[in-house]
Amino acid sequence: MSILVYIENVEGNFKKSGFEALSYAKAIADTLQQEVYALSIGNVENTELEKAGKYGASKIINVQQEQLKNFVNQAYASIIADIAKSTGASTIILSNSFSGKGLAPRVATKLNAGLADAATSLPIIEGETWKIKKTVFSSKAIATIDLLSPLKVISLAPNAYEPSESPSDIQIENYTPKIEQSDFSTIIKEIVRATDKVSLPEADIVVSAGRGMKGPEHWGLVEELADVLGAATACSKPVSDAGWRPHEEHVGQTGLAVSPNLYIAIGISGAIQHLAGVSSSKTIVVINKDPEAPFFKVADYGIVGDAFEIVPQLIEALKRYKSN
Amino acid sequence: MKILVCISNVPDTTSKITFTDNNTAFNSNGIQYIINPYDELALSKAVELADGGKANVTVIHVGDVASEPTIRKALAVGADQAVRIDAPPRDAWFVANQIATYAKTENFDLILTGRESIDYNGAQVQAYIAELLQIPSVSIAKRIEINGNEATIDREIEGGKEVLTVNLPVVIGTAEGVAEVKIPNMRGIMGARSKPLTVLPAVDVPALSTISNYETPTPRGAVTLIDKDNINKLVELLHTEAKVI
Ligand SMILES: Cc1cc2nc3c(=O)[nH]c(=O)nc-3n(C[C@H](O)[C@H](O)[C@H](O)COP(=O)(O)OP(=O)(O)OC[C@H]3O[C@@H](n4cnc5c(N)ncnc54)[C@H](O)[C@@H]3O)c2cc1C
Ligand SMILES: Cc1cc2nc3c(=O)[nH]c(=O)nc-3n(C[C@H](O)[C@H](O)[C@H](O)COP(=O)(O)OP(=O)(O)OC[C@H]3O[C@@H](n4cnc5c(N)ncnc54)[C@H](O)[C@@H]3O)c2cc1C
Numbered sequence: 001m002s003i004l005v006y007i008e009n010v011e012g013n014f015k016k017s018g019f020e021a022l023s024y025a026k027a028i029a030d031t032l033q034q035e036v037y038a039l040s041i042g043n044v045e046n047t048e049l050e051k052a053g054k055y056g057a058s059k060i061i062n063v064q065q066e067q068l069k070n071f072v073n074q075a076y077a078s079i080i081a082d083i084a085k086s087t088g089a090s091t092i093i094l095s096n097s098f099s100g101k102g103l104a105p106r107v108a109t110k111l112n113a114g115l116a117d118a119a120t121s122l123p124i125i126e127g128e129t130w131k132i133k134k135t136v137f138s139s140k141a142i143a144t145i146d147l148l149s150p151l152k153v154i155s156l157a158p159n160a161y162e163p164s165e166s167p168s169d170i171q172i173e174n175y176t177p178k179i180e181q182s183d184f185s186t187i188i189k190e191i192v193r194a195t196d197k198v199s200l201p202e203a204d205i206v207v208s209a210g211r212g213m214k215g216p217e218h219w220g221l222v223e224e225l226a227d228v229l230g231a232a233t234a235c236s237k238p239v240s241d242a243g244w245r246p247h248e249e250h251v252g253q254t255g256l257a258v259s260p261n262l263y264i265a266i267g268i269s270g271a272i273q274h275l276a277g278v279s280s281s282k283t284i285v286v287i288n289k290d291p292e293a294p295f296f297k298v299a300d301y302g303i304v305g306d307a308f309e310i311v312p313q314l315i316e317a318l319k320r321y322k323s324n
Numbered sequence: 325m326k327i328l329v330c331i332s333n334v335p336d337t338t339s340k341i342t343f344t345d346n347n348t349a350f351n352s353n354g355i356q357y358i359i360n361p362y363d364e365l366a367l368s369k370a371v372e373l374a375d376g377g378k379a380n381v382t383v384i385h386v387g388d389v390a391s392e393p394t395i396r397k398a399l400a401v402g403a404d405q406a407v408r409i410d411a412p413p414r415d416a417w418f419v420a421n422q423i424a425t426y427a428k429t430e431n432f433d434l435i436l437t438g439r440e441s442i443d444y445n446g447a448q449v450q451a452y453i454a455e456l457l458q459i460p461s462v463s464i465a466k467r468i469e470i471n472g473n474e475a476t477i478d479r480e481i482e483g484g485k486e487v488l489t490v491n492l493p494v495v496i497g498t499a500e501g502v503a504e505v506k507i508p509n510m511r512g513i514m515g516a517r518s519k520p521l522t523v524l525p526a527v528d529v530p531a532l533s534t535i536s537n538y539e540t541p542t543p544r545g546a547v548t549l550i551d552k553d554n555i556n557k558l559v560e561l562l563h564t565e566a567k568v569i
Contacts, residue, residue, distance in 0.1 A: 010482075071486075073451075074460060098481050102463040105416070105451035114532030115417070117446050131536065136444050140341040143444075144537040185460040189476075190487040199483030205568070229569065240500075247466065247500040248480065253337050253442055254361045255500070262568040273337045280541065283566040285558070296547050301561060305552035313555045321559045321569070 002035045003028060004089035006080050007052060008097060009044050010193075017095035017202060019055050019163040021156050025093045026056030026166050027122055037061060037087055041068055041076055046172060053170030055163060061087075062174050067184065070191065071099050075183040077106035082177060084111060084151075096155040097201070104155040113151035120160040123147075138253040138276035158202050159259050200249065203232035205262045208251060208278070210236035212267015212288065212307055216244035221311050222266065228318045234258065236268050252277035266307050270295025287311065325379040325470070325492075327370045328432040330423055330449065331398050332360040332413075332441040333391040343538040350443075350538070359394050362438025362498055364401075369468060369503040370436055371402035380404050382430070386413045386422045392521070399516035400508035406519065411526035414534075416444070420452030421529045427457060433492040434475070439464045439499040447497065454495040461494060466501040 003025045007018030022038060029036045038052040038060040052060045061083055068075060080103065084092050092107055094100045096118045108115040116123075116132040120142075123130035130147040132154065147154075200206065207226040213219065219233075226233045233249060240250040251258055253276035263281035268274060270286070270293055278284070279298055286299040289306050296302045303310055335341070336356040344351040359367070370381045383403040385395050388410065395406045409422040427435060435454075440447035447463055454461030466485060467478035475494055478501070479486045508516070550558045562569045 015482075073462075077455070098464055098479075101447045102451050102461060105420070105448045106455040108417075108532075109452060109455040112532075115448065116533065117416075117448055134445075135541075136538075137335070137341045138442050138445060139541070141343070142539050142541060143535045144539075145533050146536045147533050149532040182458075186462070186488045186490045188486055188488050191481070191484065192487070193481070193484035195483075197483060201482050250500065257445070262562065262566070276337070283562070283568050284544075285562070286547070296549075298544055299547045300544060300566065301558060302547045302549050303552050303555070303558065304549065310552055310555065314558065317555045317559045318569075320556075321563070 001032070001090045002037050002087055003091045003093060004037050004039060004080070004084050004087060005057065006039045006041075006092070006094040006103070008095060008099060009040065009042050009048070012042070012044050012048060014040070014044070014048055014051060015095070015097070015202070016163070017097060017156070017158050020158070020161045021093050021095050022052060022055035022057055023163045023166070024122065024156050024161045025091075028091065029056070031125065034090070035059070037089070039063070039080065039083055041079060043069055049172050050170055053168050054165050056166040056168050057170055058168050059171045059173055062172055063177055064174065065176065070188050072184055072186060073099075073102045074106070074185065075179050077103050077110065078179055078183050079177045080107050081110035083175070090151060092153045094155050096157050100155050104153055108153040111151045111153070112149065113153045114147040114149040115153045115155070116145045116147055117155050118157040119154050120157050135280055139257060139280045140276055157259070159204070159261070198226070198230060198232040200232040200234055200258065201256060203258070203260050205229045205231035206234050206258055206260045206281070207231045207264045207266070208234035208236070208268060209239070209266040210268030211238050213239070218308070219245065221308070225264070225311055225315050228315055228322065236274055265295055266311060268295060269293050270298065325373070325433045326430065327373065327379050327381045327434045327436065328427055328430070329363070329367045329370045329381060329383045329398070329403065330435070330437040331363045331367070331383050331385045331394065332438065332443070333357050333385065333387055333394040334360045334441055334443045337442065341540070347538050348536065357391070357394055359397060360438050360441050362440065364505050365500065365502050366436035366438055366498040367398055367401050367403065368506040369498060371506055372503050373470060374402070382407060384409070384423055384426060386411060386419045386526070388412055395521060396516050397508065399519045399521070400512040401506050402512060404519065406521045408521065408523050409526050410523050414531065416446045416448040417452060417532055418529045420449045420456060422526055423449070424453050424456035425527050426524065427453070434470070435493065435495040437495065437497045439497040450495050450497040457495070459493050459495060460490050461496065462488070462490070463497045464499050465496045466499050468496060468498070468502050
C-alpha cells in the first residue's frame with residue numbers, strides 16, 4: 001500500500017506546502033511501512049520533480065498536458081482520484097491551500113473516503129480509526145477528528161508541519177490521463193499574481209497593522225518592515241473596510257486565519273475577532289501605545305509606545321542585524 | 325434564475341467557546357447565534373441578483389428547530405422562501421448530502437455558500453455539494469458577475485486572483501468583495517413572518533468521520549515587555565529566544 005501526495009506548483013515551481021505535505025506523508029508512511037508516491041500536475045521540469053525525492057517520495061507521477069497547465073478543479077480532482085485508485089493508495093494527502101480546499105472534498109467523495117481538513121497534527125493511528133487535530137471556532141479551540149473510513153483524505157494546514165529531508169531515490173513516471181470534457185467547464189481568463197510580494201496564507205512572518213496607523217499613506221512603514229523581514233503584510237478588518245488595504249489582507253475571524261512563525265501587530269487593539277484568526281501564530285509581537293490594549297495579553301513580546309517612533313527604529317535594528 | 329443560498333447558524337463572534345460532556349460536545353449554553361458572516365455575503369449577493377423579481381431565492385439550512393430565528397432573518401434580508409432539513413448538522417459531508425439531495429429536485433442555476441463557516445472552518449461543503457451534483461464549483465470567490473448563462477468569477481489564490489468563466493449551474497463560496505451586506509429593514513422583517521418555511525426530513529448518510537474531543541489552546545506565558553528605547557533587545561530575543569529570525 002502507498003500514500004499519495006499531490007504537490008501544487010506555481011509556474012513550474014513546487015510550493016513549500018507541497019514539501020510540508022510530503023514530509024508529513026513520509027512520517028505516516030514510516031509508521032505504516034508504506035511507500036510515498038508524489039503526484040504533480042502541470043508543466044514542471046524534471047529537476048523540480050526530482051525534489052520530491054529529497055522529502056521521501058520513491059516515485060513521482062508526472063501529469064503534463066497543455067489543458068492541465070493551470071488549475072482546473074474538476075479535472076485535477078478526477079486525476080488525483082484515478083491515480084489513487086490505480087496506485088492502490090490508502091491515504092491521499094494534499095495541502096489545504098485555496099485550490100486544495102476545492103479538491104479535497106471532491107477527491108474524498110470520489111473515493112468514498114473520510115476527509116480531515118486543515119489538519120494540524122500527525123494522525124494517532126488506532127487500527128482503522130485515525131485521530132487528527134484541526135483548529136475550530138476560528139482558532140478558539142482544537143478538535144480531534146476521527147477518520148473512520150478505510151480510505152482517508154487529509155488536507156494539511158499550511159505552516160503546520162515542518163518539512164524535513166529524507167532523501168530517497170526517485171523514479172519519474174509520466175502519465176497521460178483520460179479526462180472527460182465535462183471536467184473542463186471552468187475557463188481561466190486571467191491570472192493576476194503579485195510576484196514581488198510574499199503570499200500571506202503561506203508566509204513564515206507576517207507584519208500586520210491596524211487603525212493605529214491612522215491612514216493608508218503610512219503603510220510605507222509597514223511595507224518596509226515587511227521587506228526587511230521577508231514578511232507578508234496583513235491588516236485588521238476596519239483597515240480593509242475603509243479601503244486602506246485590499247480585502248485579502250484582512251485577517252481574523254471573518255478574514256484569513258494565519259499561523260506564521262512570527263506575527264507582528266502594529267496599532268491593533270486585539271479584539272476577540274482579530275485574535276481568533278491570528279492566535280495560533282507561534283510568536284506574537286505587539287506594538288501599541290496603549291499599555292492596556294488587550295493584544296498584550298496574548299503576546300510573547302510587547303513594546304508600549306508610538307508606532308511612528310518604534311517601527312523606523314525596528315527597521316534600522318533589523319537592517320543592522322541582517323548585515324551582521 | 326433560481327438561486328439556492330446555504331445558511332449556517334454559528335455562535336456570535338464574541339462568544340466564549342467552551343465544551344461539555346467531558347469535552348466531547350460544544351457548550352451552547354448562553355450562546356447567541358448569528359447567520360455565518362460569509363453566508364450573509366452569499367445571501368446579499370443573491371438578493372442583489374434578484375433585484376426584486378429577476379431571480380427566485382431559496383435559503384436552505386440543515387439544523388434543528390432552534391435555528392429558525394436565523395432562517396427568518398435570512399428571509400427578512402430578502403430570500404423568497406426557506407427550507408430547513410430537520411437534523412443536527414453532524415458534519416460537512418452530512419450537510420452537503422442533505423443540500424445536494426434537495427437541490428437535485430429543484431434545478432437551481434446558482435448555489436451559493438459562504439467561503440467557510442466560522443465555527444468548524446471547513447470550507448468543504450461547497451465542493452462536496454458540487455461533486456455530489458457533478459457540477460463545477462469555486463470555493464472562494466471575491467467577485468461574481470452573472471451574464472445570461474455565464475458566470476465570471478474572481479477566484480482567490482495565494483497572492484492574487486484568477487479570473488474565470490463558467491456556465492451555470494455552479495456552486496460558489498463567497499468571500500468579502502462579492503456584495504455589500506444587506507441589513508433587513510422593517511418591511512423585510514414583517515414580511516419574513518409570512519414567507520414559506522418548509523421543513524423536510526434528512527436522508528441517511530453513513531458517517532465517515534466524527535469529532536471525538538475538543539480542547540482549548542494552551543494559553544501563552546506572560547508577555548515580555550521591551551523598553552521602547554531598547555529595540556535591539558527585541559531583535560536579539562527574536563533571534564536567540566524565539567528563534568524566528
Ligand atoms: C462580526 C464581526 C466580525 C469581525 N471580524 C473581524 C476580523 O476578522 N478581523 C478583525 O481585525 N476585526 C474584526 N472585527 C472587528 C473587531 O471587533 C475590531 O473592531 C477590530 O479588530 C479593531 O481593529 P483595530 O485594532 O485596527 O482598531 P482599533 O480597535 O481602533 O485599535 C487601534 C489600536 O491602535 C493603537 N494605536 C493608536 N495609535 C497608535 C500609535 N501611534 N502607535 C501605536 N499604537 C497606536 C490604539 O491604542 C488601539 O489599540 C469584527 C467585528 C465583528 C462585529
Ligand atoms: C450539535 C452540533 C454537533 C456538531 N458535531 C460535529 C461533528 O461531530 N463533526 C463535525 O465535523 N462537525 C460537527 N458540527 C459542525 C457542523 O456540522 C458544521 O456546520 C458542518 O460540519 C459544516 O461544516 P463546516 O462548518 O466546516 O462548513 P464549511 O464547509 O466551512 O461551510 C461552508 C458553507 O457551507 C454552508 N453550510 C455549512 N453548514 C451548513 C448548514 N448546517 N446548513 C446549510 N448550509 C451550511 C454555508 O454556506 C457555509 O458558509 C456540529 C454542529 C452542531 C450544531
